[in-house]
Amino acid sequence: MTAEHPWSGPASRPDGWWRSAVVYQIYPRSFQDSDGDGVGDIPGITSRLDYLAELGVDVIWLSPVYRSPQVDNGYDISDYLDIDPLFGSLDHLDELITEAHARGLKLMMDLVVNHTSDQHLWFIASRNPDSFKRDWYFWRRARPGHEPGTSGAEPDDRPAAFAPSAWTYDPATREYYLGIFSPGQPDLNWENPEVRQAIYEMMRWWVARGVDGFRMDVINLISKPGELTSGAPIQDPPACRQIATGPRLHEFLAEMNREVGLDEQNLITVGEMPGSTLEVAQRVTDPARHELNMVFTFEHVELDNTSASKWDLAELSLPTLKDNLAHWQYGLADAGWNSLYLDNHDQPRAVSRFGDDSPEHRVNSAKTLATVLHLHKGTPFVYQGEEFGMTNAPLTEIGHYLDVESLNYHALAVAGGTAEEQVLRSLARKGRDHARTPVQWDDSRHAGFTAGTPWMPVNPNYSEINADAARRDPRSVFAHFQQLIRLRHTNEVVQEGRFELLLRNHEQIWAFTRTLGDQTLLVVANCSSIPAEIPLASLPDLDGAELMLGTHAPANASVLGPWESRVLLQTAH
Numbered sequence: 046m047t048a049e050h051p052w053s054g055p056a057s058r059p060d061g062w063w064r065s066a067v068v069y070q071i072y073p074r075s076f077q078d079s080d081g082d083g084v085g086d087i088p089g090i091t092s093r094l095d096y097l098a099e100l101g102v103d104v105i106w107l108s109p110v111y112r113s114p115q116v117d118n119g120y121d122i123s124d125y126l127d128i129d130p131l132f133g134s135l136d137h138l139d140e141l142i143t144e145a146h147a148r149g150l151k152l153m154m155d156l157v158v159n160h161t162s163d164q165h166l167w168f169i170a171s172r173n174p175d176s177f178k179r180d181w182y183f184w185r186r187a188r189p190g191h192e193p194g195t196s197g198a199e200p201d202d203r204p205a206a207f208a209p210s211a212w213t214y215d216p217a218t219r220e221y222y223l224g225i226f227s228p229g230q231p232d233l234n235w236e237n238p239e240v241r242q243a244i245y246e247m248m249r250w251w252v253a254r255g256v257d258g259f260r261m262d263v264i265n266l267i268s269k270p271g272e273l274t275s276g277a278p279i280q281d282p283p284a285c286r287q288i289a290t291g292p293r294l295h296e297f298l299a300e301m302n303r304e305v306g307l308d309e310q311n312l313i314t315v316g317e318m319p320g321s322t323l324e325v326a327q328r329v330t331d332p333a334r335h336e337l338n339m340v341f342t343f344e345h346v347e348l349d350n351t352s353a354s355k356w357d358l359a360e361l362s363l364p365t366l367k368d369n370l371a372h373w374q375y376g377l378a379d380a381g382w383n384s385l386y387l388d389n390h391d392q393p394r395a396v397s398r399f400g401d402d403s404p405e406h407r408v409n410s411a412k413t414l415a416t417v418l419h420l421h422k423g424t425p426f427v428y429q430g431e432e433f434g435m436t437n438a439p440l441t442e443i444g445h446y447l448d449v450e451s452l453n454y455h456a457l458a459v460a461g462g463t464a465e466e467q468v469l470r471s472l473a474r475k476g477r478d479h480a481r482t483p484v485q486w487d488d489s490r491h492a493g494f495t496a497g498t499p500w501m502p503v504n505p506n507y508s509e510i511n512a513d514a515a516r517r518d519p520r521s522v523f524a525h526f527q528q529l530i531r532l533r534h535t536n537e538v539v540q541e542g543r544f545e546l547l548l549r550n551h552e553q554i555w556a557f558t559r560t561l562g563d564q565t566l567l568v569v570a571n572c573s574s575i576p577a578e579i580p581l582a583s584l585p586d587l588d589g590a591e592l593m594l595g596t597h598a599p600a601n602a603s604v605l606g607p608w609e610s611r612v613l614l615q616t617a618h
């Protein structure tokens with residue numbers, strides 16, 4: 046157990062501390078291997094804490110390291126109270142917490158409680174219809190008039206995210222269980238109060254161990270719509286996404302907050318909420334309601350789809366993207382709080398997706414995207430490798446993909462008659478595998494990630510793009526992230542300033558102000574690979590403003606070079 050130090054426990058978490066914090070996400074499998082098995086691990090993370098301290102971030106979000114069969118790389122947990130041997134041991138985790146706290150870094154655990162693994166003891170007990178744990182999951186009979194186990198007999202037509210059906214047949218009991226993600230990830234029944242108490246108890250155990258908060262996986266799915274909770278045969282099943290935000294979501298979140306003492310202990314809480322709206326986020330993050338600090342919206346990362354399917358590619362225009370972020374800024378301006386992210390372990394690399402990863406523009410586009418994101422109001426999230434501009438990988442054939450989502454999509458789409466080429470094009474644009482190539486630490490073999498054979502090949506551009514090279518270059522993406530993080534820490538206008546979007550319809554320039562008291566911060570960013578004339582007449586007159594940060598040495602006051610951005614601060618006298 047971590048001892049009480051001034052840098053750990055509630056005393057280290059003053060009210061609202063997370064409002065000026067920057068979070069760094071670690072996907073352990075791909076971060077740093079310490080034992081040569083080709084998979085990143087906890088001692089590897091501990092060995093890189095000085096690097097994170099140098100970057101200047103405040104919080105580590107650790108993607109799951111719990112015991113898991115790894116069907117979905119740890120998002121399928123078989124024991125919440127232990128560490129998977131692949132990643133180390135509880136002792137290693139205690140050491141990570143202590144070493145992180147000693148550097149002023151906090152640790153936020155991933156909490157995956159919408160579902161467990163099918164290997165969790167709770168689910169194994171639930172397989173027995175006489176067990177009181179039967180009701181801890183969703184067991185349902187076959188569709189009326191159908192022979193259990195035959196094609197089309199599933200209780201409804203809902204597909205799983207990573208499998209053809211959300212229902213898995215159990216021949217022993219001739220019933221089906223619900224797994225919205227995959228058969229290896231059965232959904233927990235939050236209607237059952239014992240389930241909820243077991244989860245809260247587990248969360249309290251982690252808090253006592255010294256963690257500073259939780260990132261909650263698909264937390265808006267914990268309350269299921271009535272047709273699933275009633276136990277009656279399901280009529281007219283709704284589309285998959287509508288399973289989000291069931292009627293008891295707010296009640297469950299408030300109960301969790303109370304029972305675990307989330308707000309009482311100023312723990313950081315971030316709810317991942319695919320498919321949820323601003324209105325839901327307003328309720329969840331309103332401090333008066335004591336639910337969560339902030340949510341991850343998916344709206345801005347679904348603007349390059351034509352439909353609910355991420356694989357139906359659409360071109361994304363800058364005004365559409367700016368408008369979406371602005372919608373959330375205005376919507377959460379007075380109560381509530383935003384999270385700010387472009388990258389995570391489920392998304393392709395931001396510089397390849399929203400920027401220009403060609404050798405000519407990679408550095409400036411990575412810097413400019415970061416500038417824009419970090420200077421919105423909210424808590425910014427940095428995903429491993431983003432801080433030095435890691436790009437998508439050259440994944441060109443199905444054999445290059447390892448992710449359960451990618452493989453399922455490929456199998457189903459090809460079987461459904463979609464041309465292989467088109468499937469590969471979608472995967473190359475949106476596959477989660479891009480985020481999961483090992484972190485490129487230096488230009489040595491396997492980029493310094495492992496002494497063995499990496500579980501997923503390192504992006505071949507590592508000799509050019511790596512943390513070591515970036516750290517030594519004062520004009521690197523890394524140096525720019527350091528400056529953005531410092532700006533957030535030292536300027537109240539960055540933390541709390543009121544947001545206003547400017548030049549809303551401009552196709553190239555992303556411009557906005559942040560205002561607090563007598564200070565105005567102006568961000569002007571050219572989000573394109575060609576020069577942009579600044580419509581000065583349409584911007585506030587910031588005479589005498591100080592240039593706080595820029596990607597280029599300013600050459601021409603009224604023109605921005607490709608992917609050039611400027612941050613100006615004016616203090617009224």
Ligand code: TEU
Binds near residue numbers: 390
């Ligand atoms: O992701 C939630 C989620 O909705 C994903 O299915 C997401 O839509 C998809 O990855 C986008 O391509 C969370 C985790 O972040 C993800 O890694 C897990 O696979 C998923 O939950 C199940 O736990």
